[in-house]
Amino acid sequence: RKEVEQDPGPFNVPEGATVAFNCTYSNSASQSFFWYRQDCRKEPKLLMSVYSSGNEDGRFTAQLNRASQYISLLIRDSKLSDSATYLCVVNDYKLSFGAGTTVTVRA
Amino acid sequence: EPEVTQTPSHQVTQMGQEVILRCVPISNHLYFYWYRQILGQKVEFLVSFYNNEISEKSEIFDDQFSVERPDGSNFTLKIRSTKLEDSAMYFCASSGSGMPYEQYFGPGTRLTVT
Numbered sequence: 001r002k003e004v005e006q007d008p009g010p011f012n013v014p015e016g017a018t019v020a021f022n023c024t025y026s027n028s029a030s031q032s033f034f035w036y037r038q039d040c041r042k043e044p045k046l047l048m049s050v051y052s053s054g055n056e057d058g059r060f061t062a063q064l065n066r067a068s069q070y071i072s073l074l075i076r077d078s079k080l081s082d083s084a085t086y087l088c089v090v091n092d093y094k095l096s097f098g099a100g101t102t103v104t105v106r107a
Numbered sequence: 108e109p110e111v112t113q114t115p116s117h118q119v120t121q122m123g124q125e126v127i128l129r130c131v132p133i134s135n136h137l138y139f140y141w142y143r144q145i146l147g148q149k150v151e152f153l154v155s156f157y158n159n160e161i162s163e164k165s166e167i168f169d170d171q172f173s174v175e176r177p178d179g180s181n182f183t184l185k186i187r188s189t190k191l192e193d194s195a196m197y198f199c200a201s202s203g204s205g206m207p208y209e210q211y212f213g214p215g216t217r218l219t220v221t
Contacts, residue, residue, distance in 0.1 A: 032208060034209065038150075041196070042214070042215075043198055043212040043213060043214050043215050044150060044198070044212050045212070046209055046210070046211060049209060087149075087150070091208055091210075093155065093162070093163055093208075094140070094152040094155055094163050094165070095140075095142070095150075095152060095200075095210060096152065097149050097150040097151070098149065099148075099149040100149065
């Protein structure tokens with residue numbers, strides 16, 4: 001089983017739509033979790049840490065389900081600028097990256 | 108806003124040559140990392156560095172690779188004898204102490220081995 005698995009997408013959504021996607025992780029002892037976004041040929045940029053109770057940052061909501069070992073990201077009111085690849089990342093003192101979920105927001 | 112910087116942005120080298128990739132982490136961070144991303148593939152961990160020594164390394168980080176913090180600001184990755192398959196984007200990252208250990212990435216060095 002891969003350490004971090006993501007639905008690759010692509011998710012193609014209109015502006016203003018809500019889009020959500022998950023990732024699963026294999027190590028039940030993993031301590032911390034993140035969502036990064038990566039634009040084409042650029043560095044990963046930290047979007048948000050994911051906390052056990054779930055957390056929100058503006059239009060972005062992240063959830064963690066430790067029992068089922070999955071993490072989700074929901075984007076509300078999508079903007080054109082949200083078009084990117086979203087990387088699910090698990091921290092076991094090194095970051096293990098998923099392959100990414102591609103989101104394209106169309107006008 | 109403090110940021111991680113990397114030089115050069117693009118390095119072209121011939122197979123068998125040595126390369127040194129340079130990074131300046133965020134100044135008050137204590138943990139430093141190197142990752143690579145082969146075109147079209149996921150980001151892969153290479154090595155982490157804390158308190159002037161390697162704390163973790165992956166199976167990719169073999170004897171051809173080394174890291175160094177030669178002074179108080181720079182963090183370098185050396186590849187002794189480059190291979191074609193070393194062609195990738197190399198990212199440096201740094202993090203402060205304490206959970207959740209958020210890591211911040213530099214813009215990367217694109218290494219092309221010919």
